[in-house]
């Protein structure tokens with residue numbers, strides 16, 4: 001079969017590999033759609049040794065069951081499914097309460113992270129990772145599994161503060177951010193302020209229901225404060241889907257006293273958390289800082305339900321498998337709006 005693999009650090013190429021077979025408890029899936037996540041770029045850029053190599057990338061997968069391995073019940077050939085990408089140990093305290101995204105044994109275990117992913121004609125996944133998608137299109141279902149699930153989980157973590165009448169600043173309106181805006185619209189009554197460097201991304205944010213948009217630049221802190229109020233007032237919640245120095249700095253300067261910053265983006269920024277020693281403090285008093293990672297299977301089921309109810313729809317741009325390297329180049333240059341989805 002054809003697969004797009006990371007063959008060396010930074011190198012993504014289409015190669016021929018043997019079609020895998022489903023082992024006990026596993027399912028062979030014919031891949032229908034795979035989202036191109038910015039995390040794949042971080043994986044490509046990571047130093048050798050952090051991730052298996054060569055490895056087929058792609059952790060945002062939807063497809064059709066081709067073959068169920070020995071012992072699999074409940075799934076048969078032809079069933080359509082979305083794939084929950086995390087594979088925890090299944091035995092630690094976190095996994096046992098369903099928080100496989102906090103597994104303490106396999107911290108970043110998953111499909112396309114620690115084993116071959118979905119940028120291929122087929123992928124083998126544990127049957128326990130499959131979720132039914134009803135009538136949803138595979139190109140719509142795939143982005144739900146990360147671009148939908150991760151912001152949904154972040155919003156769940158912030159639920160306590162996202163009361164009616166509060167404000168939420170969403171930084172980075174890309175694959176995850178444009179889903180975050182819709183999730184906030186569908187599940188809260190907060191005022192949504194979208195921030196991005198790109199005008200096209202801000203247009204997308206407005207279409208998705210953001211109440212105000214701010215183009216990121218030297219004056220973004222002042223412009224956001226003009227909307228949410230100056231310290232000690234500010235945004236009740238900041239969702240940072242970039243995580244670079246300029247965005248984490250913005251986040252800590254616009255978050256309200258008693259507010260919450262959720263650092264989702266992995267762009268290597270540093271967020272100093274030393275409220276007592278600093279003068280003035282790096283973060284307002286009583287600020288919560290969280291570092292969400294992906295989400296739980298139960299949350300993915302809710303995300304799928306939200307999409308089936310017509311309240312969450314990825315803005316998708318599709319590419320053939322052979323064009324996956326081009327899709328990632330465009331993503332790196334900031335020229336993908338919404339989510340690039342590869343259709344093998």
Ligand SMILES: NC(=O)c1ccc[n+]([C@@H]2O[C@H](COP(=O)([O-])OP(=O)(O)OC[C@H]3O[C@@H](n4cnc5c(N)ncnc54)[C@H](O)[C@@H]3O)[C@@H](O)[C@H]2O)c1
Pocket residue numbers: 036037038039040042146150171172173174175176177195196197198201216241242243244246247263264265266267291292293294331334338
């Ligand atoms: N924590 C997790 O579980 C998790 C899961 C998935 C992705 N991620 C990470 O989240 C980040 C976003 O992923 P994505 O796939 O949505 O990426 P994306 O490339 O689709 O979107 C990024 C957006 O951020 C905007 N942006 C870039 N620099 C900016 C700046 N300085 N100020 C404001 N906006 C800026 C871009 O214009 C773009 O719209 C990545 O770092 C990714 O690795 C984390």
Ligand SMILES: [Zn+2]
Pocket residue numbers: 088089090091092093094095096100102103104105106
């Ligand atoms: Zn575990």
